[in-house]
Amino acid sequence: MQSIMDESETWSRSHGTNSGPVRIRNRPKPTVHDEETEDSEEEATAAQLLHDHSTVDVIIKSDPETPPEMDSNLRIGFIGAGNMAYGIAKGVLQSGDVPPSNVKVSAPSARNFGRFQELGVAVTHSNAELVSSCDLVFVAVKPHLITTILSEITDHVTRKHIIVSVAAGVTLATLQGLLPFDTVVLRLMPNLPCLVQQGALLFSRGTWARQEDGDLLRSLLQHCGLVEEGPEAWIDIHTGLSGSGVAFVYLFAEALAEGAVKMGMPSALAHSIAAQTVLGAGQLLRDSGKHPAQLRSEVCTPGGTTIFGLHAMEQGGVRAATMTAVETATERARELGRKSVPTATENRK
Numbered sequence: 001m002q003s004i005m006d007e008s009e010t011w012s013r014s015h016g017t018n019s020g021p022v023r024i025r026n027r028p029k030p031t032v033h034d035e036e037t038e039d040s041e042e043e044a045t046a047a048q049l050l051h052d053h054s055t056v057d058v059i060i061k062s063d064p065e066t067p068p069e070m071d072s073n074l075r076i077g078f079i080g081a082g083n084m085a086y087g088i089a090k091g092v093l094q095s096g097d098v099p100p101s102n103v104k105v106s107a108p109s110a111r112n113f114g115r116f117q118e119l120g121v122a123v124t125h126s127n128a129e130l131v132s133s134c135d136l137v138f139v140a141v142k143p144h145l146i147t148t149i150l151s152e153i154t155d156h157v158t159r160k161h162i163i164v165s166v167a168a169g170v171t172l173a174t175l176q177g178l179l180p181f182d183t184v185v186l187r188l189m190p191n192l193p194c195l196v197q198q199g200a201l202l203f204s205r206g207t208w209a210r211q212e213d214g215d216l217l218r219s220l221l222q223h224c225g226l227v228e229e230g231p232e233a234w235i236d237i238h239t240g241l242s243g244s245g246v247a248f249v250y251l252f253a254e255a256l257a258e259g260a261v262k263m264g265m266p267s268a269l270a271h272s273i274a275a276q277t278v279l280g281a282g283q284l285l286r287d288s289g290k291h292p293a294q295l296r297s298e299v300c301t302p303g304g305t306t307i308f309g310l311h312a313m314e315q316g317g318v319r320a321a322t323m324t325a326v327e328t329a330t331e332r333a334r335e336l337g338r339k340s341v342p343t344a345t346e347n348r349k
Contacts, residue, residue, distance in 0.1 A: 074098060076220070077134030079127050079149060081107035084166050085140040086115055087194030091224030093119055094197065098220070106130040131156060136216070138188075140166040143336050150178035157183055162213055164188050164203075168239055169336025172206040172232055182208045186217055189235050190224065191242045199225035200242040204232040236337070240330030248325055253278050 076098060078085040085105060092098055100120030106127045107113070113123040124130055131137055131153055141149055146167045157163065162184045165175050175185045185206035193199045201221055205214050214229055221227045230238075253274045260270035285292060300307045313319075 073102075074136065075102045075104075075134045077103070077130040077137045078105045078140055079107075079130065079137060080140035080166075081105050081109075081112040081116060081123075082140060083192060083195060084190055085138060086112070087192070087197075087199065088138060088140070088166075088190060088221065088224060089116065089119060089121060091194060091197055091199075091222075092220050093121075094223040104130050104134060127153060128156065131161070135160060136162040136164065136220075138164045138166060143167045143169050146170050146175070147178060150175065154179055159183075162186070162209075162216070164217060166190065168243065169236065169333045169338075171337050172204065174337070176206055176208075184209045184213055186213065187232060187235060188217070188221075189238050189243060192246050194224045197223055197225060200238075201225060201227045202235060202238040202242075203227070203229055204235055205229070236333040237326075237330050239333040240326045240328070243333075244329035245326065248322065249278060 076092060078089060089103060089105070093100060093103065104122045104124060105113070105116045106124045106129070108125060110123070116123055139146070139149060146165070157180055159182070163175070163179060164186045166188050168189065172185060172187050175187065176183065179185065186203050186209050187206070188201060188203040190199050190201045194201070201224055203214070203217060218227050218229065256277065257267070257270040257274035260273070261267050285295060288295065300310070
């Protein structure tokens with residue numbers, strides 16, 4: 001534990017904290033070619049259902065200080081029109097600092113364009129058009145398409161651009177190797193609850209990304225949920241913990257509800273109560289600042305129902321299985337970084 005704290009403190013000292021207004025680099029304009037991917041039909045349907053419901057009122061902000069001053073002329077693009085792009089776009093627009101007219105989305109299919117257009121965001125099938133008119137570009141595509149996408153745009157990316165990759169497992173070294181030398185690159189890993197502005201996001205800066213570039217990204221994402229910066233070694237762990245962890249929580253919630261159904265409660269009511277239980281427990285854990293074990297002990301009474309239930313869970317190996325799930329998902333993220341993208345040769349302009 002102490003070594004983790006030391007690593008965290010060393011990271012904080014070497015990278016500093018938010019410092020003053022954020023400004024975009026004064027760099028010349030670019031163009032690009034297009035091609036990318038989107039989420040599955042099932043994910044798109046789930047996203048639309050979430051889009052149709054109101055969001056949770058409490059929004060986590062990782063920095064209590066006033067966010068940096070936003071450049072009103074900042075133009076933001078999304079290559080990819082899937083769930084992550086949509087969730088981030090909603091958060092970016094929520095602050096009101098970036099008008100919808102300054103945001104554009106590109107994708108080869110118009111399938112997911114409707115929800116972006118409802119936000120007032122421009123859409124296009126041309127990545128070239130998007131990059132030529134944007135300063136900061138989120139590359140929100142599947143990992144196996146990163147090489148294709150970046151190879152297509154590399155001749156058009158200039159010193160003015162900030163490129164933010166949302167591709168799981170793809171390292172900063174790979175991203176920088178596929179883009180022009182000294183391109184400002186950041187690697188971001190969000191999770192699905194960004195759709196309701198309750199995400200957990202972790203980012204790392206590449207070799208040529210400055211503190212102010214990180215400050216800008218943090219400021220843009222502040223309404224998406226919890227936003228943290230850390231060393232790249234933590235990104236794959238975050239993927240296993242929070243990216244995949246969302247599905248682990250859904251599995252637990254399903255099992256929780258099915259237990260109630262087994263005992264005689266109607267399914268719809270059981271699932272509704274299970275969802276509220278997970279939501280309430282998570283909010284209390286976040287807001288109280290207490291260790292999970294402390295809150296757990298506060299629920300237990302000697303000889304009561306909860307301790308009997310917890311004993312059954314321990315017998316079933318829930319704790320060990322969950323830890324192994326995070327470990328396995330993390331290793332898979334690392335494997336994606338090694339296998340899905342071939343070793344890149346640095347481009348030099």
